[in-house]
Amino acid sequence: MPTGPPGRSTIRGVEHGLDVGTLFLAFASALVGAKVFGELAERLGQPAVLGELAVGVVLGPSVLGLVPLGDAVLELAEIGVALLLFEVGLETDLEELGRVGAPALAVALAGMLLPFSGGYAVARALGHPPLAATFVGAALTATSIGITARVLSELDVLATREGQIILGAAVVDDVLGLVVLAVVSKVAGGGTLDLATVGKSTGLAIGFLVAAVVLGVPLGRRLIHYVGKARVRGVLGAMSFAFALLVAWLARAAESAPIVGAFAAGAALARTNRRHDIDEAIKPVVDVFAPVFFVYVGAEVDVRRLDPSAAENRPALLLGLLLAAIGFAGKFVAGFASWGKVRRAFVGAGMVPRGEVGLIFASVGLSTRALDPPTFVSVLVAVFLTTFVAPPLLKVLRPPAAFGRTPGPDGERRRAAGP
């Protein structure tokens, strides 16, 4: 077997399910595609992340098949999104986030109630059973903190009041969304809905976030202190990254999401005196792994199911369009629940993308049989339409305070400049 052993693995010749060639090709095509399409999107005046999502559709199994939907690529995507949220945390000022806590909470709650009740009502009106309608509504409640944070970073508005409100509301959304998911999944699995379960899930999720930040700040400072004494190469970046992974793992153990933990780890390390150095050390790693996440999300779109010329696709597509409209309107209006000197439409637009969190709801609904496959497609359509429409909208609505930052070195700029 002359082709077998060298191709399977550099380390072991035995069969272990991973084809290193396929993985490397997928990783490379995701990177090249993300950067080329990201560049195209920028030249068309759109955020780069839109190009990365679009190239994911093209590279995914339903078109070119270069990026397979499997554990190997998913793992890189998971690392990518955790790193991205860690970096967002690093760029977050906890005091500023605290100052916008009240309006962020108002935006988050309005942004959960409006889409949920709208989605539930439409699904019920079209004859879906209560459980399916609950999943449909729940899938519309989440905000994709990954996509939102990425667009805010590209537009250089993370530090603005609008950016902080959106970020705070998205974190609340993620935390509450996971509580809703846990409760709804329990009901779908045949359990009963009691106040004790809801209370425990809510307490764990919120308690974790508070504990992570409160304990993370002194722990992070101690870590940075010891790292400063190290002699071996690359300790600061590696240890900061390990810290993010550990808090992400703890988040999962506390029934929250790993990305929430990664964000908390970044926010804690942001309060050390090495914040800038950590950001410098972690940025190149984010640049390599985060695109894989967005390409993967795009690759989950099966273009065949979206063909309106096939009659069997039409009811699901129509419901999808309705849900997208409800999901868009509900989140956009929720932005006006904020107050203070902010561009409220921008806040609303920032809450629109559903991304990966909406996909979790849809997938769990399908796997617990609460959603039938056509309704699953409807939810996917709503998730993707809201995800694709938000970045250009945010770009149009960008608050004026964001301008004036200088481009980075080497011709690589953090936000689009005029042509």
Next chain:
Amino acid sequence: MPTGPPGRSTIRGVEHGLDVGTLFLAFASALVGAKVFGELAERLGQPAVLGELAVGVVLGPSVLGLVPLGDAVLELAEIGVALLLFEVGLETDLEELGRVGAPALAVALAGMLLPFSGGYAVARALGHPPLAATFVGAALTATSIGITARVLSELDVLATREGQIILGAAVVDDVLGLVVLAVVSKVAGGGTLDLATVGKSTGLAIGFLVAAVVLGVPLGRRLIHYVGKARVRGVLGAMSFAFALLVAWLARAAESAPIVGAFAAGAALARTNRRHDIDEAIKPVVDVFAPVFFVYVGAEVDVRRLDPSAAENRPALLLGLLLAAIGFAGKFVAGFASWGKVRRAFVGAGMVPRGEVGLIFASVGLSTRALDPPTFVSVLVAVFLTTFVAPPLLKVLRPPAAFGRTPGPDGERRRAAGP
């Protein structure tokens, strides 16, 4: 199922075999362990890579079990070793490598013939069949370019004549080793040994390396030219990394090893005018992923099989010690096949570690049933002993020309300094 969906995946709630929590914990413990033990090794006057291998043994399934031997971690290790070889390629001067071509070839050939014939003779003398003896001998021929390059980089002698000879000989070893593996595997699988197969395998492997470098240099220059015009963030690092992954994938398609391709990609990009910028962009990524590889190699050691108080382990351990001695002596003596103004003992010591390539031989031998489990353990013992003995030996024998480099910024130094 309140704990299920949030823990499984950030992206999909469905079952897909990957537990993101386990992966993050394994990645984090590998990183923390590698840096802490690497630091300890440095303070004891040893290369950091020795600490990373040792902590792998501790974190692996046979002791703590924090780093499982499975696809998820293996994938990160594969990326790590490819990145490492890409970085080694970036730091390689092809012209200098060409100047040491003849002595490197002599060292490589002597370093394959001596251990092979010694290992074969001992195995035959102890009553092993010819096929098993062939695998035992073949497993002793390879040099771990990953471990060697890492130690040379830590000692800051990659650019010395000794470093270039070792690197050149290790590349030749890897290329020829994969040819030997392909041919031996074919025979073990019931095929016949004919000159056409040997010729084809040899031609493909060597042809690939030459083609990769010859075509890679102009292609790399063109790539860097376009990358310089990009607006989006992090393009240089991401595209260089993608280039490495693509050439690694091509190497596999050409029946060579991905790490050989990654090395060739780095050597090609080293001849562009952005060599330094690429190195800066890729270094933080290497710092995070390369340790996973060394921890993984360490984790493959099952300490229970190494217990000499268990009588059933002793014959295999004794054969292992014999093979380690032969493997050590054969490679060390081969260093004296070099010429010119070089410290030949250093060259010999640099060829000693077997690492991942020896493990490929042993694993393929086991999976094709050419090796029985005890003999497999013997080969593992020889592989690990030669791997562990080489770094401190290299440190002792370091040629004097290596001194005088200044430590890096932030207290992170690329080589050990006195305490």
